Amino acid sequence: MASDDQTQTAGNPLRDPLDRRLPRIAGPSGLVIFGVTGDLSRKKLMPAVYDLANRGLLPPGFALVGFARRQWENEDFAQEVHDAVKEHARTPFREEVWQQLAEGCRFVQGDFDDDKAFEQLKSTIEDLDKARGTGGNFAFYLSVPPKFFPNVVQQLKKHGLSQGSGDSWRRAVIEKPFGHDLASAQQLNQIVHDVFPPNEVFRIDHYLGKETVQNILALRFANTMYEPIWNRSYVDHVQITMAEDIGIGGRAGYYDGIGAARDVIQNHLLQLLALTAMEEPGSFHPKALTAEKLKVLGAVVLPDDLGRYTVRGQYAHAWQGGEEVLGYLEEDGIDPRSKTDTYAAVKLEINNRRWAGVPFYLRTGKRLGRRVTEIAVVFKRAPYLPFESGATEELGENALVIRVQPDEGVTVRFGSKVPGTSTEVRDVTMDFAYGESFTESSPEAYERLILDVLLGDANLFPRHQEVELSWTILDPIEQYWDKHGKPAQYASGTWGPTEADEMLAQDGRSWRRP
Incomplete structure (x- = not known):
């Protein structure tokens, strides 16, 4: 298992993944998604994987494994990923990228308490390791309700899936909510940490x-x-x-x-x-x-x-x-x-x-x-305003507003003189908008976070x-x-x-x- 210093990259979270001077490209690896038939997987996770591949940020042999109760074959799962990508991906669809990704798509059918299904998952991962050169590196994404977390992580431990061999790594990715109060959060953390070291557990807050x-x-x-x-x-x-x-x-x-x-x-x-x-x-x-x-x-x-x-x-x-x-x-x-x-x-x-x-x-x-x-x-308001009475009646408080969504950017509100022969001060705004200042579009949050999981970068x-x-x-x-x-x-x-x-x-x- 990789050490804490090896897995937790001391990188700058502000660094642009597209900056060719500082490339952030995942090494040999694969992603297993539990609950792959859900909305989160279809609308966010699978499109994000494709977008990363389309931007050249995944290895050519990347593997994507879906785990769910649906009675699908590998071809059915590949078609589901294809349809999700066509409908929800941020970047343009390219057939050659899709074909390369599809070759690494596998599906395992079963319940979370099904030992045979987890043995099949283990066999599937071993086969992908040989066929795709994943290096034994896999992240397990729990896109399932929290009540199933204990089942999944304990099954991963029971069937020898939670630990890599040699220099390979295994990581758990958990969606919120992380419990419903302090006691349940502590209990959940204990369950997960009994299987995965704390530095290999990635709790997704997509806002970050x-x-x-x-x-x-x-x-x-x-x-x-x-x-x-x-x-x-x-x-x-x-x-x-x-x-x-x-x-x-x-x-x-x-x-x-x-x-x-x-x-x-x-x-x-x-x-x-x-x-x-x-x-x-x-x-x-x-x-x-x-x-x-x-x-x-x-x-x-x-x-x-x-x-x-x-x-x-x-x-x-x-x-x-x-x-x-x-x-x-x-x-x-x-x-x-x-x-x-x-x-x-x-x-x-x-x-x-x-x-x-x-x-x-x-x-x-x-x-x-x-x-x-x-x-x-x-x-705070200025402690003293050396203007005539009534000149600042329409003046409010200065403010700096960081717009997270949907109109991403920053607004600064400050007082300015109104054009004219008299002195009148009122609020005006100065705007910075991402869409106007940068030519490239921003990656979706899940693109950045999935890439960081594969890189072992826990900044966010x-x-x-x-x-x-x-x-x-x-x-x-x-x-x-x-x-x-x-x-x-x-x-x-x-x-x-x-x-x-x-x-x-x-x-x-x-x-x-x-």
């Missing part, structure tokens, strides 16, 4: 694979103009928003009982908070990045009054975008007595020298005004300590909500319950309207 999230590090640490004011002396507050304009769709079985806070705040938003607030790392080695994020998450404190500074809600029946939509409690498969939150907002603070006294407001929700994810760093993957600290933050909020009332109702197409607006208003602030 987005170019704009990685750009937080570039914006802060590759420039000198922001870091001097990135602290409590100049920042009034920070807002981190992930809004969706859709409902739960057909995910009632997964979503009910989980909710917005567990589904988004515990992972995506707390990771964005950590990247926004952390100190500059000594290097971009995974251990250095993790150390700084852990310091931030460990310094997060909850408000004394959770009733005033946390809000949960459920979307209600309404007209949205000219369409009549159901309320959450009316959705198929949802218990009409459900208390599951489809909206959550919390106020957090960070007890350290840089951020003491600066509130971080986090919010997420479904059926909101529009789909947007952003980080808004809102600065939360470690188990981060996961557990995040649950330590969220658990008291969830426990408070369980004991106090029901979620507030909000009309679909709005920006959440009025209680969320009141939460900021009592601090003399208001939510941004993205």
Whole structure:
């Protein structure tokens, strides 16, 4: 098994995979996808594998193995991959690339408790190793519900699949949610670490694979103009928003009982908070990045009054975008007595020298005004304005807004004089947009993350300590909500319950309207 130093590349996560001076091409390897018939695999994982191959970032002998209950032959699986690629791949379809990839496609049919199926998987991997030259290097992607994680990893150990021989490696890739509270996360981590060493476990948070999230590090640490004011002396507050304009769709079985806070705040938003607030790392080695994020998450404190500074809600029946939509409690498969939150907002603070006294407001929700994810760093007002009375009536607070999606880029809001003979100052914005500044399109998050798994580069993957600290933050909020009332109702197409607006208003602030 490769050592920690060998597997955890001390590379720069800001490095462009297309930069020919610093190529990042996977060596001999293969990927096994459990739950390969699911939506995630069809829409994201298989297209990402093809896009990597199309960009020349996978070895010619790359192997792709699907594992599921479907009664398919290898040819059926290859056709499924072909159809998924044609429909969802980001890069153009090229027949020669597809043919090379298809030669390495295999399928294993079986249940997660089926010993014969795992013996067949072992035999398939051994055959691919000889035919494709994978070097015994395989990553096992668990694209399955968390309740099946123990079955899969224990079967991999039982059948001798979890450890390579010699210099070869074996890795586990796990999709969120990483548990549903601290206790379950610790139990899950223990189960996985009993089979795979911690440095060979890659927890996927696809938000960390987005170019704009990685750009937080570039914006802060590759420039000198922001870091001097990135602290409590100049920042009034920070807002981190992930809004969706859709409902739960057909995910009632997964979503009910989980909710917005567990589904988004515990992972995506707390990771964005950590990247926004952390100190500059000594290097971009995974251990250095993790150390700084852990310091931030460990310094997060909850408000004394959770009733005033946390809000949960459920979307209600309404007209949205000219369409009549159901309320959450009316959705198929949802218990009409459900208390599951489809909206959550919390106020957090960070007890350290840089951020003491600066509130971080986090919010997420479904059926909101529009789909947007952003980080808004809102600065304090100037202590003195030497203008005539009324000249700055339309002047707000300076803000730097990192747009994660969908219009990826950065906006800076500042005051400017209005043209004319009188002095009037109002807000204007200066925009940077990825699509306008760079000719090449950004890779999808799963492209970057799958490539990093194959390279053993853990820069963009939360470690188990981060996961557990995040649950330590969220658990008291969830426990408070369980004991106090029901979620507030909000009309679909709005920006959440009025209680969320009141939460900021009592601090003399208001939510941004993205």
